[in-house]
Amino acid sequence: MKYLDEFRDPELARTLLDQIEATVTRHWVMMEVCGGQTHSIIRNGIDKLLPPEVELVHGPGCPVCVTPLDTIDKALAIASQPGVIFCSFGDMLRVPGSDRDLFRVKSEGGDVRVVYSPLDAFRIAQQNPDRQVVFFGIGFETTAPANAMAVHMAKTHGLTNFSMLVSHVLVPPAIEAICSSPTNRVQAFLAAGHVCSVMGYADYAPLAEKYHVPIVVTGFEPLDILEGIRKTVLQLEAGRAEVENAYPRAVQRDGNPDARRMLADVFSVTDRNWRGIGMIPGSGWELSEKYRDFDAAYRFTVTGIVTKESEICRSGEVLQGLIKPNQCEAFGTLCTPRKPLGATMVSTEGACAAYYNYGRFTESEGAPR
């Protein structure tokens, strides 16, 4: 298939792997920031083909994984209110709050609907003027433009029954938090291609310089990822720490200027608590003053939220690249996709789920781990 098969070609993959192998002389640790990349790496078995010197650690770029627990609890409370139509992307429905998930709310009578775009939620609001329609606006910079557009359209059309529960997170502050952590092992980053297709990659240059880490904008298909790794290894071996674009078919230096203008209008930067990681200054977006009327956090009064996280779940360490999912004692035993302890075991982009679903078999062992 066009734009897919070309980027999954086994011979070209072998060529890139040979080049990586010929270049690498020592052990390097690099982080793929985005959960979509983690998913692709494990699903295609890319990690098993790399030379042992190249260690991939999985980053915090799984939007549903890092959405703070109190925000999920707030969503559950709003979705339970009579008269509310609560719209969300599908993979948010199974993410555990303190005591239940959105699927549970739906089974208890809440009107929870899976939508494919925030604009679908906007349309549902137009069609149901007597109901309050709330969209769960989460995600990184990638999903933000469509969310911003939905809020903008609601304002333009004067909709009083549409609002958004916003918990957007931003990649550059997360990279900075990882680099400045005393326990950091990451020596280079594969930046998330789709985030950069919106935002461009100019913001990464100061980080590459300050922390002396190569940052390579990388795509999602197997060859994209191998090319990102190849460019990263070349930089590391040469002692360079630059921002490079290995995904030029989708990413331009300045990203998408129209989308960025819309984002600057609708959102303003705020401090954000990341589930499992903690507060990262300036790492989130909330609705700007101009659009405050459309903020579900203000429209709905939700009190009495007492969050409760699993005591044994180590998803925070997984999200920071400190441990691999299968190094957690609960992995595959107490914690499985059927009974997840943390969001990283639920989301299709969560590293724990990717390891569990695709990565339990290793050739050398010949048996499941």
Place this chain on the structure above:
Amino acid sequence: MTIDLSGWSCPLPLRDEPNIMLGHGGGGKMSAELVEHLFLPAFDNAALRSLGDGAVVAGASRLSISTDSFVVHPRFFPGGDIGELAVNGTVNDVAMCGAVPRYIAVAFILEEGLPMQELGVIVDSMARAAKAAGVALVTGDTKVVDRGHGDGIFITTTGVGVLADDVEIGPDRARPGDAVLVSGTIGDHGMAIMSVREGLDFESTIKSDTAPLNHMIATLLEAGVEVHTLRDPTRGGLAATLTEIAVASGVGVLIDERSVPIDRVVQSACEMLGMDPFHVANEGKLVAFVAADDAERALEVMRGFEIGTRAAIIGEVVTGHPGMVVAKTAIGSTRVIDTQIGEQLPRIC
């Protein structure tokens, strides 16, 4: 999608009521009219004609029985409708142990207000599917529920098939060395339903693959293919089917991801929504585990059917990793193929 109902004209005695009413399930004259003027003419056969509480049919020493309920929404979709699905689905379940499906019992749960025209088209489509599969609809039941208490129409079908004495096919009979075949492209039905349900437009319409598989199975057996296991990968898709067989037989299954046939439009729809075609439902596909020596012959039989032109050998049964399905990935690595927890959900980005 526009639904064309014009191919069916309501029988005269039913024309006074354009919609299903509670009385059509009341057991009185209205119920009798529905049976007499709609179901009987459509499904006509000797066993049904007696209109007893049960049908009396010829039997055999070994029978295969299966039952399934159909609640699909929307009722009409590209490539089929709920009626055709209700017949083919049960025909296929009966046939998967190597039986020849013969009889079907059907129960309708209708919602008050269902247009008579729609019921007529659905019944018509069931009659055609039964004829194509070579089964008789011999007994049935109709209930009508209050408006708002159903989704238009629910259909439950129960099928009975006769089984030859020497046929031994089951999910626990796969053996190391067996070849694994699939009779065509995977994921068509699930993506067809999803595209109409969610109003998603792709470059061309994805059609459901709903079809009876009993003729293909009978031909495989007639050709002397040593068949060990047969399954139709419906809900849960190819991944769930292969995993269930690996677990039931206590063997490993190794497939080559690139050899699994997937329609181009289905593949791109799945990529767009972040869904895995291995987990998407099929309604007219057969997964067969056959003795390795018979693999080519089985492939030839499958490809001889219009619904099997894209049949392929996709893998083999191995002694390693018992109970687990492993795929060789496109770029030459490996990954596990596992069963989904619940419904597959479209990804966020």
